[in-house]
Amino acid sequence: MVILDLQRSYKKMENEMNITNAQYSVDIDNNNCSIKATINGIYHSVPLDPDNTQYAEILKQVADGDLTIADAD
Numbered sequence: 097m098v099i100l101d102l103q104r105s106y107k108k109m110e111n112e113m114n115i116t117n118a119q120y121s122v123d124i125d126n127n128n129c130s131i132k133a134t135i136n137g138i139y140h141s142v143p144l145d146p147d148n149t150q151y152a153e154i155l156k157q158v159a160d161g162d163l164t165i166a167d168a169d
Contacts, residue, residue, distance in 0.1 A: 113153045119166040131165060 118133040121141065131142045131154060142150045157163035 113150065113157075115154060115157055115163055118154060118163055120168045122168040128168070 114136050116134045118131055120128045121130045121132055123129040128144060130144060131151070133140055133142060133150075133154065135142075135150060140150060142148060142154060145151055146155075154163065154165070158165060
């Protein structure tokens, strides 16, 4: 039982995304094209693709009020 609980806890931690420093990037036409973010301590450029798990998690955290995405510079 203890081993199963530890496995569940590890799996949950493995799937959690700590997302910080989210900011839109724009293309040459000044349209949002991706989000720059630090996810679990690693810099990522996340495409605005609803099938992308990182993008889906960003949208979830925004909807939950846990994250904001800054406008592009």
